[in-house]
Amino acid sequence: MKKNKLIIIYAVLIFIFLILYLSLDNKKIYNTEDLVGKKMNEVDLLYFESEGTFNTREIFKNKFVLFNFWASWCAPCRKEHKNLIRLSKNKNLEIIGVNFKDSPQSAKKFLEELGNPFSILAKDPDGKQSINFGIYGIPETILIDKDSNIVKKYVGPLNLKDVNEIRSIVEK
Amino acid sequence: MLSNFGITFLSITFLTSFLLIYLSFNELKTANNKIPKKIYNFSSLQLIFTILSFLTLLAGFVVSDFSMSNVFENSHSTKPLLYKISGTWGSHEGSLLLWINILVLFSFLFLFYSNNNNKKFQLYTIIFQNFLIGTFLIFLLFNSNPFSLLFPVPNEGLGLNPILQDPALAIHPPLLYIGFVGSSIYFSAALAALISKVETKLFARVIKPWVSLSWFFQTLGILVGSVWAYYELGWGGFWFWDPVENSSLMPWLLMTALFHSVLVLERRLGLYSWVIILSILTFTMSVVGTFLVRSGILNSVHTFANDPSRGLFILTFLILMVFSSIFIFFKYSTTEKNTFKFLSKEFFILINNWFMVFFLLVVLIGTMYPIFLDTLFGTKISVGPPYYNFVLAPFLIPLLFLMTSGPKFNWISSESKKIFDLVFFISLFIFLAILFIVKEKNLIVNLTLIFSIYLTIQSLNDFYKAFKNKSINLSRVISHFGFGLLIFFISINHILSIEKNFNLKVGDEKNLSKFLIKFENIESYKIDNYQTIIGDFQILNKKNLIKKNLKPEIRIYDQPKTMTYEASIDSNFFSDTYLTMSNVSDSELFNIKLQIKPFMNFIWLSVFILSLGGVLNIFKRIKKV
Numbered sequence: 001m002k003k004n005k006l007i008i009i010y011a012v013l014i015f016i017f018l019i020l021y022l023s024l025d026n027k028k029i030y031n032t033e034d035l036v037g038k039k040m041n042e043v044d045l046l047y048f049e050s051e052g053t054f055n056t057r058e059i060f061k062n063k064f065v066l067f068n069f070w071a072s073w074c075a076p077c078r079k080e081h082k083n084l085i086r087l088s089k090n091k092n093l094e095i096i097g098v099n100f101k102d103s104p105q106s107a108k109k110f111l112e113e114l115g116n117p118f119s120i121l122a123k124d125p126d127g128k129q130s131i132n133f134g135i136y137g138i139p140e141t142i143l144i145d146k147d148s149n150i151v152k153k154y155v156g157p158l159n160l161k162d163v164n165e166i167r168s169i170v171e172k
Numbered sequence: 173m174l175s176n177f178g179i180t181f182l183s184i185t186f187l188t189s190f191l192l193i194y195l196s197f198n199e200l201k202t203a204n205n206k207i208p209k210k211i212y213n214f215s216s217l218q219l220i221f222t223i224l225s226f227l228t229l230l231a232g233f234v235v236s237d238f239s240m241s242n243v244f245e246n247s248h249s250t251k252p253l254l255y256k257i258s259g260t261w262g263s264h265e266g267s268l269l270l271w272i273n274i275l276v277l278f279s280f281l282f283l284f285y286s287n288n289n290n291k292k293f294q295l296y297t298i299i300f301q302n303f304l305i306g307t308f309l310i311f312l313l314f315n316s317n318p319f320s321l322l323f324p325v326p327n328e329g330l331g332l333n334p335i336l337q338d339p340a341l342a343i344h345p346p347l348l349y350i351g352f353v354g355s356s357i358y359f360s361a362a363l364a365a366l367i368s369k370v371e372t373k374l375f376a377r378v379i380k381p382w383v384s385l386s387w388f389f390q391t392l393g394i395l396v397g398s399v400w401a402y403y404e405l406g407w408g409g410f411w412f413w414d415p416v417e418n419s420s421l422m423p424w425l426l427m428t429a430l431f432h433s434v435l436v437l438e439r440r441l442g443l444y445s446w447v448i449i450l451s452i453l454t455f456t457m458s459v460v461g462t463f464l465v466r467s468g469i470l471n472s473v474h475t476f477a478n479d480p481s482r483g484l485f486i487l488t489f490l491i492l493m494v495f496s497s498i499f500i501f502f503k504y505s506t507t508e509k510n511t512f513k514f515l516s517k518e519f520f521i522l523i524n525n526w527f528m529v530f531f532l533l534v535v536l537i538g539t540m541y542p543i544f545l546d547t548l549f550g551t552k553i554s555v556g557p558p559y560y561n562f563v564l565a566p567f568l569i570p571l572l573f574l575m576t577s578g579p580k581f582n583w584i585s586s587e588s589k590k591i592f593d594l595v596f597f598i599s600l601f602i603f604l605a606i607l608f609i610v611k612e613k614n615l616i617v618n619l620t621l622i623f624s625i626y627l628t629i630q631s632l633n634d635f636y637k638a639f640k641n642k643s644i645n646l647s648r649v650i651s652h653f654g655f656g657l658l659i660f661f662i663s664i665n666h667i668l669s670i671e672k673n674f675n676l677k678v679g680d681e682k683n684l685s686k687f688l689i690k691f692e693n694i695e696s697y698k699i700d701n702y703q704t705i706i707g708d709f710q711i712l713n714k715k716n717l718i719k720k721n722l723k724p725e726i727r728i729y730d731q732p733k734t735m736t737y738e739a740s741i742d743s744n745f746f747s748d749t750y751l752t753m754s755n756v757s758d759s760e761l762f763n764i765k766l767q768i769k770p771f772m773n774f775i776w777l778s779v780f781i782l783s784l785g786g787v788l789n790i791f792k793r794i795k796k797v
Contacts, residue, residue: 006502010495017491023469023547024483131552 040148041132045122048099048107057148059096059120064151064170066095067142068118069135071102072110077139080157081114087163088117092170099123100130100138143169174232175240178319181225185276186309188218189302196295196302205291207283211298215283218305222276226269229318230260239325242266242318248331250701258342264466264482265318267345272312274353275305278382282357288378290371296364297357304356311485331701331729340400344393351390352423352458357382358430359455362448363497366504372444376437379451381790383434387427388786394420395779403739408671408750408767410775413560415470418539419461422532426454429528431789436518439583443518445505446525452497457532459490469543516585520578527571534563565616568659572623575652576630579645595633599626612667620663627656651785658778661771670768675761682764688712689766702729707753707762709740724753748772 044053059065068084070077088095097118099107102125111121124130133142134153143152143166151169154162192214199208229242233256238244246263247256261267279301288294312318358379365375397420398410411417430450436443464470467483512519538555545551581587603622612618631653638644674682676691693708705726712719725738742749750767 002502006498009498013491013494013498017487019544019547020463020469020487021484023543024467024480024487128553 036150036153038150040142040144040150043129043132045098045124045129048104048121048123054120054122060094062146064093064146065144066093066166067098067133067144068095069098069100069130069133069138069140071100071138072106073102074138076157078110078114080139080159081117083158083160083163084117085115087166090167090170093166094119097121098130100135101125101127174228174237175319175321178225178228178232179313179317181221181228182309182313182319184221185218185225185272186306186313188214188221189305189309192218192302193299193306196299200292200295205289207291207294212283215280215298219276219280222273226260226273229266229269230257233257233259236329238327238329239322240318241320241322244322244326244329246331247329248701249328251331251337254339254342255337261345263318265312265316267349268308268312268316269318270346270349271353272305272308274349275301275308275356278354278357279305282361282382286378288374290368290374292368293361293364293370293374296368297361300360300363301357304360307489311489315481315485338400338404340396340403344396344400347389347396348393348420351386351388351393352420352455352461354382354386354389355423355427355454355458358451359497362451363500366448366500369504372437375444376434376447380431380434380438383427383431384786384789387424387431388783388790390420390424390427391779391783391786394424395776395783398779399776402772403741408739408752408765408769410772413538413555413557415539416465418535419464422457422461422535422539423454425528425532425535426450426457429525430454432521432524436521439518442508442512443522444508448501448505452501456490456494456497459486459493463487463490464539513584515581515587517578517581517583520574520581523574524571524578527567527574530567531564534560565620569616569619569623572620572627572656572659575655576623576627579634579648579652595630596626599629602629606664610664610667617663617667620659624656624660624663628653628660631656647785647788649785650788651782654778654780654782654785658775658782661774661778665769665771665775668768668770670766672766674764676764677760677762684766686714687766688714689764691762691764702727704728705755709751709764711749711751711766720749722749722751724751726753726755743773745773746770
């Protein structure tokens with residue numbers, strides 16, 4: 001009886017410790033710096049207006065893609081928006097907007113007021129999918145090359161210097 | 173130079189713990205019932221050398237000896253003296269050295285001051301404690317050596333993380349460490365008690381002061397950590413259910429359960445195995461917490477620069493510790509008969525224990541579940557305040573009620589008592605008066621208010637009685653009173669807090685329903701090791717027309733380059749006005765967060781009162797022994 005109890009307790013503990021051991025190697029996804037240079041995670045994102053989802057790796061093969069995480073309640077997003085509009089004129093680049101924890105009405109109003117630079121607009125109403133991109137807060141912007149590798153990551157609003165940098169990478 | 177001293181001192185400490193284990197084992201075979209003088213001497217020697225090693229590192233920080241890599245990585249010559257000193261335990265290596273110091277200190281104190289006339293028990297405790305000391309010393313010397321050298325010697329250090337440069341945080345780690353590392357001594361004593369088959373009442377008597385002591389420091393450590401988070405992190409809260417906070421709360425819950433159970437054991441009313449399990453579990457949970465914080469599995473303000481080998485070492489240690497203590501438990505424990513009378517004092521203490529275990533499980537699951545989910549399925553979730561509030565809050569109500577009623581009952585007897593007495597109706601009346609002012613609709617919040625008031629008033633009543641009748645346990649009365657107040661003020665704070673978020677330019681005004689905020693001016697200075705941007709705000713309370721001037725700051729530290737947001741807090745005893753400002757890059761706008769937080773000072777005070785009960789328990793013990 002005592003022996004059986006002991007075996008059960010040991011078995012449960014071995015399982016727990018095994019998981020903890022495995023988790024030692026499984027960390028730092030939040031560290032955005034580590035993502036640069038790696039292949040982007042495959043993530044299914046919801047379309048902003050229509051039903052259904054799209055996969056982030058499937059779309060725009062052979063083109064540079066810029067993921068921009070924004071919300072209407074985020075003041076710096078408003079600030080960087082004109083720079084996104086500038087970039088949207090670039091033919092080698094497609095911009096995918098991810099509307100982050102926002103209400104659809106105010107997001108729409110925001111775009112009506114400031115213009116829509118996005119080729120595709122996705123939404124992440126509870127912020128869960130954005131975790132896969134290593135998003136800390138918004139605005140954040142990720143540049144992906146033609147083979148879905150993460151080239152650059154911008155934390156905070158894009159400024160003119162960033163715009164020029166993106167242009168030079170894309171046009172190379 | 174200092175580095176060589178440090179390593180020498182640590183090596184001597186290691187040698188003494190080896191000798192202490194060896195001598196104690198030898199001594200177990202002899203027949204006389206007296207611990208020889210040499211064991212006492214080696215224990216004193218061990219304490220002296222471990223303290224010397226700590227002072228050596230401290231000296232390295234004070235004189236900014238950058239030939240030591242730990243000083244180079246965590247200090248800077250321009251840093252104020254206080255933070256040079258606190259930098260000693262501000263890094264992984266330094267804090268581990270503090271760990272070892274506390275392990276050694278408790279080993280010494282136990283040997284000298286826990287004179288229990290049971291040689292076998294005493295010696296086994298020293299053996300187990302020195303196993304812990306030895307293992308941690310190996311870890312320190314071979315993996316995390318605070319005395320490693322750097323060559324060539326740099327001219328300047330990298331600096332201490334600025335959010336750690338805070339007086340509250342300078343004392344937070346030592347307090348917390350005395351708390352949860354202190355629990356090692358009853359871990360060792362529990363294993364020793366099993367092997368040496370010590371009499372149960374003696375065991376309870378021996379561990380009680382150590383449990384109270386560690387509980388007191390753990391409570392204070394958590395309090396100081398919360399105060400720091402409130403003033404420094406700029407979020408306006410004091411408890412975030414952050415996994416790291418949870419790691420300090422879990423041992424606390426176990427300690428609380430433990431010293432209630434010890435009261436039962438002390439009167440030979442059973443629970444022996446349970447007390448042993450709790451003693452083992454408390455230190456185990458402390459090591460689990462250390463593992464979570466140090467291995468880098470969790471991301472938080474406490475995470476030091478990561479190195480996977482650390483996590484692996486702590487995990488290996490944890491596995492060995494847990495498996496061997498379970499083995500010892502099963503080998504030596506005997507079955508006991510617990511005869512609990514319904515509605516006796518011990519019956520209520522048992523229920524208290526179930527509550528603590530339940531709270532522990534909720535917190536443990538909330539902390540571990542995301543790690544398991546991530547490892548097994550790669551899904552990332554974060555468990556936040558809503559989970560804890562939803563699961564824990566309803567259970568606070570019966571807990572408060574039991575804390576009020578349980579102490580009224582007698583030991584052993586099953587005599588029933590009047591529960592809803594005059595005090596309850598007075599409390600109900602006070603609650604109704606408060607409800608009339610705050611107009612809260614949530615049932616759970618209201619019930620929590622009623623029962624926290626009831627506990628507070630009942631404790632006051634007991635306090636009055638305690639002076640007439642010496643048989644009332646004053647430390648219980650004070651702690652329960654503090655807990656009642658704590659829950660009461662947290663609830664009131666929860667109901668009355670206001671939070672507003674908006675953007676302003678210099679010169680702008682923001683008109684809120686109760687306040688008018690004017691952004692008057694902005695100034696920028698260079699101070700010591702940082703650049704500061706200070707906003708000047710006028711806040712007008714429209715109701716009483718009182719004007720307040722608040723100056724939140726944005727600080728840009730040089731070493732290392734970091735930005736921190738300093739909240740400006742106007743504390744007027746009853747209520748805090750809490751303002752933070754953050755810059756919106758490349759724009760004239762600033763993001764402003766205004767929070768009104770009533771009764772914050774009372775929350776801190778309640779926790780302090782809660783902890784005082786623990787101190788009383790320690791002194792009471794000493795007087796009797």
